[in-house]
Amino acid sequence: MAFELKTTVPWGRTLSEYKSMFSLTEAELKKRIISFGDGPASFNSEMTEDNKSVTSVDPVYQFTAKELEQRIAEVKDMVIEQTRNNQDNFVWKQIKSVEELEQVRLNAMQAFIKDFSKGKAxxxxxxxxxxxKTAFEDLSFDLAISSHFLILYAQLGLDFHITSITEMLRLANEVRIFPILDLDAxxxxxxxxxxxxxxxNFKVSIEKVDYEFQKGGNEMLRIKRD
Ligand SMILES: C[S@@+](CC[C@H](N)C(=O)[O-])C[C@H]1O[C@@H](n2cnc3c(N)ncnc32)[C@H](O)[C@@H]1O
Structure with missing residues (x-):
C-alpha cells in the first residue's frame, strides 16, 4: 500500500530526548547508529552538527522538505489539541507544559527540515x-534504534515486528526500542x-531509562548479540 503524505502526522523529538530514551552514553554516541522510523526528529541533524554518525530511515523521506514542512504546519494544531485534551496521560516533568512541548517539537522539526535535503543527498x-530488507551490508552499524515506532504501533503485528527487528539485528549488534508501551500506554x-x-538467540532485557513522557513509559527493550 502506498504511503501517502495526507495520512501521515509528522512529529519529531530531539537529541537530548533520544539520549535519555536510549540511555546513550558519550562513547555510544560516537558509534555508527541507524535509527528506524526517525521521521522529522532532530536527532540526525543535531548529531551531524556534532560530527557524529547517524543514518535515519523512514518512508516519509520520499517527500520533499517543502512537502513535509507543509504537512507539519497542517497537523501541528490538531496534535497539540489532542495532547491538551489528554494531559493527564503524560508526565510534565522534563517538558513542563503543552506550550513548552509545542515549542520543543516545532524547534526539533525545523532543525530537521533545514537539514533534510542536504542529509538526504x-x-x-x-x-x-x-x-x-534494507540495502545495507550485514553489521554496517553498531546500534539500531527505534523511537516511538516499533512496539508503540503494536497493531502492526508480531510478524511485522519479528521481520523488522531481525533486519535491524542483521545490520547491528544491538537493537534498542523505546517505548515498550502501545498507544494506550x-x-x-x-x-x-x-x-x-x-x-x-540473543540477550534480551528491559531497562529503566531516565525519560518518561507517556505515563509509565520509562523502559526500553534491548536485544543484543550474545
Ligand atoms: C511517532 S513517529 C516517531 C518519529 C521519531 N522517531 C521520534 O521519536 O521523534 C513514527 C515514525 O514511524 C514512521 N514509520 C511508519 N511506518 C514505517 C515503516 N513501515 N518503516 C519505518 N518507519 C515507519 C513514520 O513515518 C513516523 O515518522
Missing part, C-alpha cells in the same frame, strides 16, 4: 519502510511474544 536520510502481549522469540 549525503545518504543520512534513507527512504525505506520496514519490514522490508499498555504493555501488550506483543512485547512478551517478542521477548520469547528473540530470547533463544
Amino acid at each position: 549525503a545518504g543520512r536520510y534513507v527512504f525505506h519502510a520496514l519490514p522490508d 499498555k504493555k501488550t502481549e506483543l512485547l512478551e511474544q517478542l521477548i520469547t522469540h528473540f530470547n533463544s
Whole structure:
C-alpha cells in the first residue's frame, strides 16, 4: 500500500530526548547508529552538527522538505489539541507544559527540515519502510534504534515486528526500542511474544531509562548479540 503524505502526522523529538530514551552514553554516541522510523526528529541533524554518525530511515523521506514542512504546519494544531485534551496521560516533568512541548517539537522539526535535503543527498536520510530488507551490508552499524515506532504501533503485528527487528539485528549488534508501551500506554502481549522469540538467540532485557513522557513509559527493550 502506498504511503501517502495526507495520512501521515509528522512529529519529531530531539537529541537530548533520544539520549535519555536510549540511555546513550558519550562513547555510544560516537558509534555508527541507524535509527528506524526517525521521521522529522532532530536527532540526525543535531548529531551531524556534532560530527557524529547517524543514518535515519523512514518512508516519509520520499517527500520533499517543502512537502513535509507543509504537512507539519497542517497537523501541528490538531496534535497539540489532542495532547491538551489528554494531559493527564503524560508526565510534565522534563517538558513542563503543552506550550513548552509545542515549542520543543516545532524547534526539533525545523532543525530537521533545514537539514533534510542536504542529509538526504549525503545518504543520512534513507527512504525505506520496514519490514522490508534494507540495502545495507550485514553489521554496517553498531546500534539500531527505534523511537516511538516499533512496539508503540503494536497493531502492526508480531510478524511485522519479528521481520523488522531481525533486519535491524542483521545490520547491528544491538537493537534498542523505546517505548515498550502501545498507544494506550499498555504493555501488550506483543512485547512478551517478542521477548520469547528473540530470547533463544540473543540477550534480551528491559531497562529503566531516565525519560518518561507517556505515563509509565520509562523502559526500553534491548536485544543484543550474545
Ligand atoms: C511517532 S513517529 C516517531 C518519529 C521519531 N522517531 C521520534 O521519536 O521523534 C513514527 C515514525 O514511524 C514512521 N514509520 C511508519 N511506518 C514505517 C515503516 N513501515 N518503516 C519505518 N518507519 C515507519 C513514520 O513515518 C513516523 O515518522
